[in-house]
Amino acid sequence: xxxxRRKIGQVITINDNIRIIIQDVQNEHIVRIGIEAPPDIPVxxxxxxxxxxxxxxxxxxxxxxxxxxxxxxxxxSSDENSDET
Amino acid sequence: xxxxxxxxxxxxxxxxxxxxxxxxxxxxxxxxxxxxxxYEGHGDIVCLQSIDSPEAAFLLTPWDEERxxxxxxxxxxxxxxxxxxxxxxxxxxVVLNPFADKEWVTANLRAPIxxxxxxxxxxxxIRADSELEIRYRWMKQPS
Numbered sequence: 001x002x003x004x005r006r007k008i009g010q011v012i013t014i015n016d017n018i019r020i021i022i023q024d025v026q027n028e029h030i031v032r033i034g035i036e037a038p039p040d041i042p043v044x045x046x047x048x049x050x051x052x053x054x055x056x057x058x059x060x061x062x063x064x065x066x067x068x069x070x071x072x073x074x075x076x077s078s079d080e081n082s083d084e085t
Numbered sequence: 086x087x088x089x090x091x092x093x094x095x096x097x098x099x100x101x102x103x104x105x106x107x108x109x110x111x112x113x114x115x116x117x118x119x120x121x122x123x124y125e126g127h128g129d130i131v132c133l134q135s136i137d138s139p140e141a142a143f144l145l146t147p148w149d150e151e152r153x154x155x156x157x158x159x160x161x162x163x164x165x166x167x168x169x170x171x172x173x174x175x176x177x178x179v180v181l182n183p184f185a186d187k188e189w190v191t192a193n194l195r196a197p198i199x200x201x202x203x204x205x206x207x208x209x210x211i212r213a214d215s216e217l218e219i220r221y222r223w224m225k226q227p228s
Binding site: 040069 | 108109110111112113114115123125126127130132134139140141142143144162163165166180181182183184185193195196209211213219220
């Protein structure tokens with residue numbers, strides 16, 4: 001892992017198209033950073049991204065289409081089964 | 086404004102024919118960019134399937150404002166990713182999980198799908214709010 005020391009306002013560049021700017025350090029523990037990246041580069045907090053990644057893996061897959069075909073053959077619909085919460 | 090616009094474009098049949106491009110892919114499937122919609126006639130549920138990687142397939146259903154409240158607000162940088170100038174033109178859908186619970190099909194409210202129907206562009210919008218449910222009980226499992 002590359003480790004860099006940066007001051008507030010200084011910048012890290014990745015490739016020609018990603019810039020990470022150190023904005024602020026609060027209470028010596030929380031660092032605010034700004035990230036400039038092309039729109040096709042997803043940028044997320046890792047702990048949240050990991051949760052969504054796991055849920056996508058659970059929800060997705062070849063079985064999804066099979067489930068839909070099976071549900072359609074059952075003749076039921078989402079409207080009929082709606083949770084009225 | 087957003088509510089009316091969303092409801093007018095929420096019929097799954099309207100999005101079933103042409104491929105959509107997801108510039109960022111989906112979380113865990115970042116290499117899958119081109120997706121097609123498959124409609125099997127089951128209510129408002131469609132299957133979003135990667136054209137390149139068919140194992141990347143998800144069940145989606147339109148965001149229901151009566152049950153879920155207003156549609157999410159897409160951050161500006163993500164609007165540019167799917168070429169959206171006016172947020173009322175976004176079609177919002179939620180990803181369903183029919184495998185997580187024996188009794189319920191659940192909906193992930195933390196990472197809905199935003200679609201630009203005109204440009205055929207899509208994005209999974211990952212929301213930071215930890216109070217949003219990842220497995221919201223959407224509907225009973227078909228018997």
